[in-house]
Amino acid sequence: MGSGVKIYTAVIVACLAGAWLVKRQHIIATVKEETSEVERRITAIRMEVPGAPAAEPGSSDSPQDESAAGFDWEAMLLWRQGGGTEREKIALREAIDGMSGEEIILALEQIAALGLGEGEKDYLAGWFFNPLASKNPQAALHFFGKRAYRDIGTAMVLAKALGKWAESEPSAACAWVDQWIAGDESKDKSLSDVNDGRVRFERELARVLFFSDPQVLEERLLKMNAEEALHLLSSLGADRLDAKDHAAFADMARKTLPEDGKLKALSRVAETLSQDLEQVSGYLQRIGATPAEEAACVQAAAAENIKKFSSEHPLTIEELDRVREWIGTAESVSTGGITGAVLGEALYWNRMSFEEAAALVMHYRQEDASDEGVVDFLKRGGCCHGQGSMELAERIADPALRENAIRHIRNH
Numbered sequence: 258m259g260s261g262v263k264i265y266t267a268v269i270v271a272c273l274a275g276a277w278l279v280k281r282q283h284i285i286a287t288v289k290e291e292t293s294e295v296e297r298r299i300t301a302i303r304m305e306v307p308g309a310p311a312a313e314p315g316s317s318d319s320p321q322d323e324s325a326a327g328f329d330w331e332a333m334l335l336w337r338q339g340g341g342t343e344r345e346k347i348a349l350r351e352a353i354d355g356m357s358g359e360e361i362i363l364a365l366e367q368i369a370a371l372g373l374g375e376g377e378k379d380y381l382a383g384w385f386f387n388p389l390a391s392k393n394p395q396a397a398l399h400f401f402g403k404r405a406y407r408d409i410g411t412a413m414v415l416a417k418a419l420g421k422w423a424e425s426e427p428s429a430a431c432a433w434v435d436q437w438i439a440g441d442e443s444k445d446k447s448l449s450d451v452n453d454g455r456v457r458f459e460r461e462l463a464r465v466l467f468f469s470d471p472q473v474l475e476e477r478l479l480k481m482n483a484e485e486a487l488h489l490l491s492s493l494g495a496d497r498l499d500a501k502d503h504a505a506f507a508d509m510a511r512k513t514l515p516e517d518g519k520l521k522a523l524s525r526v527a528e529t530l531s532q533d534l535e536q537v538s539g540y541l542q543r544i545g546a547t548p549a550e551e552a553a554c555v556q557a558a559a560a561e562n563i564k565k566f567s568s569e570h571p572l573t574i575e576e577l578d579r580v581r582e583w584i585g586t587a588e589s590v591s592t593g594g595i596t597g598a599v600l601g602e603a604l605y606w607n608r609m610s611f612e613e614a615a616a617l618v619m620h621y622r623q624e625d626a627s628d629e630g631v632v633d634f635l636k637r638g639g640c641c642h643g644q645g646s647m648e649l650a651e652r653i654a655d656p657a658l659r660e661n662a663i664r665h666i667r668n669h
Contacts, residue, residue, distance in 0.1 A: 601637025
């Protein structure tokens with residue numbers, strides 16, 4: 258044998274009489290001789306694959322060599338049609354799990370060079386997908402990246418592989434994603450499109466780069482459209498960042514997003530902290546929130562807090578008073594307005610009936626001596642309840658605000 262990588266995994270696959278015997282120490286079944294053209298194709302593949310072992314002059318790491326890949330591919334394909342037992346398949350998976358990354362690459366090279374249809378090749382390669390993703394993430398992306406265009410499961414596994422690679426080579430990982438996106442034939446390349454693979458790849462890159470190389474992430478965000486950048490930063494903000502990372506997150510949002518997007522991204526972090534509203538106050542202090550940022554975050558956190566409690570039991574005035582007391586500690590917001598908006602969202606999320614929400618709105622209208630709560634309630638979720646919404650709007654004292662509210666109701 259030459260000095261090339263030799264595979265001593267343990268699979269004996271015998272298709273005669275429908276019986277497969279798989280052993281751990283040696284692969285006994287041999288692959289039929291391939292032509293010299295197949296050898297040339299495998300050599301070309303190796304030159305492109307990260308981590309692939311190079312065949313040395315005089316080595317026998319060719320398709321004919323049983324130690325290069327001792328699988329009977331034709332026999333394995335019978336499983337695609339329902340052959341084989343579950344015990345036999347488990348044994349084969351265990352054998353493949355015992356292979357090194359280099360050995361798996363050799364097997365995939367051989368599959369790529371077989372004279373089979375794409376569906377058959379996909380089936381054979383699929384046996385090696387998860388083991389390769391864990392042992393050589395970069396090679397997994399090379400071999401299976403195209404599958405992520407159409408398969409969510411593949412995209413999920415490859416996203417994790419990408420994140421692992423990005424930890425050590427962020428620039429190379431970013432370049433791979435850019436190349437992957439360029440190869441996508443779908444017309445709409447935005448993250449709002451139904452391309453789960455791209456969404457997952459970009460999210461994983463953002464999570465890694467924020468901590469390992471924020472400058473690279475910032476440059477990447479600035480090259481995206483506003484929707485893409487907001488999508489990724491909001492996803493990052495939803496991951497419950499440590500307090501020490503809040504200021505850096507806010508700084509990145511301010512540098513890379515337009516005003517409305519920035520407020521949404523910062524509010525996403527506030528929502529993750531909303532179970533303890535004092536934590537939200539600490540977050541606002543750490544990021545040095547502007548009045549507009551404070552108002553957006555306070556409203557988002559209050560709504561999320563009430564949404565949680567009202568999902569467990571009917572919302573009480575005592576609970577609302579507690580939230581309103583916290584809202585009142587913020588200098589940049591109207592307690593009445595945010596109360597109305599929060600109740601509107603609770604109604605929208607079916608946390609209470611319209612009658613219950615409207616009664617609370619009117620209770621606080623009297624307490625605050627202001628129409629702000631009614632106006633904001635109707636803007637949020639209270640505008641779509643026919644005569645009930647209209648009767649509430651008629652009770653707004655200010656003529657201009659009343660007319661705007663009525664117009665809003667009629668348009669919805």
